[in-house]
Amino acid sequence: MPAERQAVNYRVKNLILAHIGVSFATLAAAAVLGAWQMTVRTGVNPPFATPETYFASVSAHGTIMGYVMPTLFTMGFGYFVAVTALDQPLPSMRLAWAGFWLAAVGIVAAIIPIVMGKATVLYTFYPPLTGSVFYYLGVLLVVVGSWFWVALMIWAMAHWKRNNPGRPVPLAMFGTVANAFLWLWTTGGVAVEIIFQLIPASLGWTQMIDVGLARTLFAWTLHPIVYFWLLPAYIAFYTIAPQAAGARLYSDLMGRLSFILLLLFSLPVGMHHLFMDPEHGTGFKFLQAMLTALVVLPTFLTVFTISASMEIAGRLRGGKGLFGWIAALPWDRPMVLATCLSFVLLGFGGFGGVVNMAYAMNAMIHNTSWVTAHFHLIFGGAVVIMYFAITYWIWPILLEREAADVRPLRLQLWLWFIGIVIMTFPWHVLGLLGQPRRIATFDYANPVIAQWQPWVFVSMFGGYLMLVSALLFVWNIATLYRARPVGDNRMHYAVAVYPPARVPNALNGFALWNWLLLFLMVVAYGYPLGQFFLMDVYPGLVHRVDIGS
Amino acid sequence: MSTDQDHRSSERRAEDRLWRFWVSIAAGTFVVVSLLVGLIVLPLRDEARFDPWGAICRAIGIRKDGSTVTKKSSDPPASSVTWSAGTRLALLGASPESGSTIVKETCAACHGETGVSVDPQQFPNLAGQTEEAIFKQLRDFQTGARVSDIMAPIAQTLTEAQTRDVAAYFAAQKRVEAVGSSPSASANIVELAHIGAPARGIPSCYSCHGQNRSGPEEAPVLFGQSASYIEDQLKKFASAERRNDMFARMRTITKQLSPEEMHGLAIYYGDGGAAKP
Structure with missing residues (x-):
């Protein structure tokens, strides 16, 4: 099985360390901002608290957590997978570094206007608000840099397939390329919005902006972007977690199907973010709600397959009975622990998501803290905890060192898990009580609003636990540099119980699925986007936040 | 050997065809059924009692008379004032x-x-x-x-x-004492002012024109104006003679109002022309 045990060679170490290092450096900053924002919302007035600084902070937090942190992590992890799973060098190191530097310049260009208070538009942009053009150019550069990565991933897989005709692409790489295609599709909407609507408006070339069109283009991006963040976690579920537990993957086929289904059902579904918007008919909202519901297929396939893989591991370790295998799992290993914690968070977050995607229930929690709770549970919780676990798994391989003690690693994962639960569960309650999201301060003197305050305080405590956890993570990685060298840099991916000798072409590439996705996107977005060019629309007046304030 | 390879590659092609066929059937069926339910079944079930064809049009996102399907992007903006x-x-x-x-x-x-x-x-x-x-x-x-x-x-x-x-x-001047909320107003006028008419897409007047102010920045306070002035402006909005309302809000609303309703609302808000300082 040459594909499963590969050393990290081919001069990619620095490339991977740079991507993931920058990713987590920005995460630490975002964690500080997040905790501060929670403090502002309690009404205790921490230092620097004004509505202007609050929304600038929200803009920075969202820009980092939405565009920078997961993108760079996924790029770094993708390079790692491409080299280790395929056992070949990257097709072009120069292109990879070019992508990194574009993104790095973009990050700086985007953050500076936010700090100056000239791009307080939140990461979702919200036209007709428009900020400094450097902000949009910065975000665009990050996206363009990531397109270099997309090209390299597709190129690497095509190259490998040419050299290994008839052999199945290793599952980790298959998932990574699924994510690369997903990202290419995903960024289409937001790139069009930035290039044709926001940048002309922010430069003063246009005085009017079609808000409905902008919102629709952004919805195109806003849902699949979350699946793009999620896929590295899924790749780890399938190809690392069973290995960490000391067993095999229950089914390679299920993994391939899940990645394909996630690609398909992430994209033609974004209109469920626009259920309460007036610019679309109910029929297309319904179609996209139905397509949204199909995400249960890959989710349940994954929960079932990974649970089965874990059961194999538990029984191999002597676990008996209906549930005895769970206790027998090696819980001291961070990857096993994180996988379980991630599943729990995915369960709660998924429950909240079902409420969001149900048209009638959505009306109840629309634009309340419930929504914020949902995406923090899924992304901040289930996904980021797996980013931590993946980093704990691959960073020692990259450094050829081994942490002497994994207890601080486990403590960090537990702190993150407990923190996100304490932070987001009260948000669900607050959402049901009607607390709006995107609000800086509340009038707690009002008796109706005063009853929110205890919940906000509890959630703030959770936010600080997450901040401590994020800092502990940085510490854990930093101490690795002084850990014992082991001189082993081989990556072990989980082997399937029945490793596939061959798979159908449909499950070894993406041509069929990209065509199908094109069909679904035309059906789901063709008329809803086309109507803006057919109808008499009333665009909004551009409101530039970077002048006059 | 070569025949064996040919055999295998033709087997592969057959397999590919099978995948394409069944994937197309599954996706096509799902989309068609969803569109039928979303565009026809649900609108008819929920709204048939007042207008089946209108309900289907709304589900698509168009008006029944097709009145909005004209592109007038060359229109100047309603106003050059921005609340920046x-x-x-x-x-x-x-x-x-x-x-x-x-x-x-x-x-x-x-x-x-x-x-x-x-x-x-x-x-x-x-x-x-x-x-x-x-x-x-x-x-x-x-x-x-x-x-x-x-x-x-x-x-x-x-x-x-x-x-x-x-x-x-x-x-900064003291407002003209408003009679306001004319007690003689009929029930449907009071309802229009306070609740609007959701079925006709009319929001309540109060949602923007409150006792002091509310709603969009530019929405004026109406209490204290003469009824005939208010009625005149409503008519001008309805005929689009006056068109400086942002996002065509007032033109959209007044187009739905009958002349009697405009008259009633004007009396409801107005002071009958009897300005009392």
Whole structure:
């Protein structure tokens, strides 16, 4: 099985360390901002608290957590997978570094206007608000840099397939390329919005902006972007977690199907973010709600397959009975622990998501803290905890060192898990009580609003636990540099119980699925986007936040 | 050997065809069924009692008469006023004192020295009107967004700063005592004002025109105006003769109102022309 045990060679170490290092450096900053924002919302007035600084902070937090942190992590992890799973060098190191530097310049260009208070538009942009053009150019550069990565991933897989005709692409790489295609599709909407609507408006070339069109283009991006963040976690579920537990993957086929289904059902579904918007008919909202519901297929396939893989591991370790295998799992290993914690968070977050995607229930929690709770549970919780676990798994391989003690690693994962639960569960309650999201301060003197305050305080405590956890993570990685060298840099991916000798072409590439996705996107977005060019629309007046304030 | 390979590759092609076929069937069926349910079954089930064809059109996102399917992107904006931070900060810095001098010279002949109109049926009372509303209307008279042979030449003599000062002066005056909420108004007029008519897409008047102010910045306070002035403006919006309402809000609403409803609402909000300072 040459594909499963590969050393990290081919001069990619620095490339991977740079991507993931920058990713987590920005995460630490975002964690500080997040905790501060929670403090502002309690009404205790921490230092620097004004509505202007609050929304600038929200803009920075969202820009980092939405565009920078997961993108760079996924790029770094993708390079790692491409080299280790395929056992070949990257097709072009120069292109990879070019992508990194574009993104790095973009990050700086985007953050500076936010700090100056000239791009307080939140990461979702919200036209007709428009900020400094450097902000949009910065975000665009990050996206363009990531397109270099997309090209390299597709190129690497095509190259490998040419050299290994008839052999199945290793599952980790298959998932990574699924994510690369997903990202290419995903960024289409937001790139069009930035290039044709926001940048002309922010430069003063246009005085009017079609808000409905902008919102629709952004919805195109806003849902699949979350699946793009999620896929590295899924790749780890399938190809690392069973290995960490000391067993095999229950089914390679299920993994391939899940990645394909996630690609398909992430994209033609974004209109469920626009259920309460007036610019679309109910029929297309319904179609996209139905397509949204199909995400249960890959989710349940994954929960079932990974649970089965874990059961194999538990029984191999002597676990008996209906549930005895769970206790027998090696819980001291961070990857096993994180996988379980991630599943729990995915369960709660998924429950909240079902409420969001149900048209009638959505009306109840629309634009309340419930929504914020949902995406923090899924992304901040289930996904980021797996980013931590993946980093704990691959960073020692990259450094050829081994942490002497994994207890601080486990403590960090537990702190993150407990923190996100304490932070987001009260948000669900607050959402049901009607607390709006995107609000800086509340009038707690009002008796109706005063009853929110205890919940906000509890959630703030959770936010600080997450901040401590994020800092502990940085510490854990930093101490690795002084850990014992082991001189082993081989990556072990989980082997399937029945490793596939061959798979159908449909499950070894993406041509069929990209065509199908094109069909679904035309059906789901063709008329809803086309109507803006057919109808008499009333665009909004551009409101530039970077002048006059 | 070569026949074996040919056999295998033709097997592969057959397998590919099978995948394409079943994937197309599955995806096609799902999409067709979803569209049927979303565009036809659910709209008919939920809304058939008042208008089945209209319900289906709404599910698609178009109007039944197709009236909106014309592109008029060359239309000028309804108004050039934006409620940006710059506009607000400038309004904050306006001076009612210097406004008072301008009003005496320029406005008082019709609108009264303290904003109590000499003839409320023709000239609206401006006393206690919101600063934003007065500022926006003056700017619109200046740019031609609101057409008036009387007001355009007068407004054009003012600089933008003077416009703000005038607005600040009138806003600071004591409002004309409103009779308001006419007790004789019929139930359906009261309902229109307070609840609107959701089935016709009409929001409540109160949602923007409250006792003091609410809703969008430029929405004026209506209590204290004469009924005939209000009715006249409603009719002008309905016929699109007046078109400086942002996002065509008032044009959209008044198009749905009957002449009787406009009359009733005007009386409901107006003071019958009996201005009492």
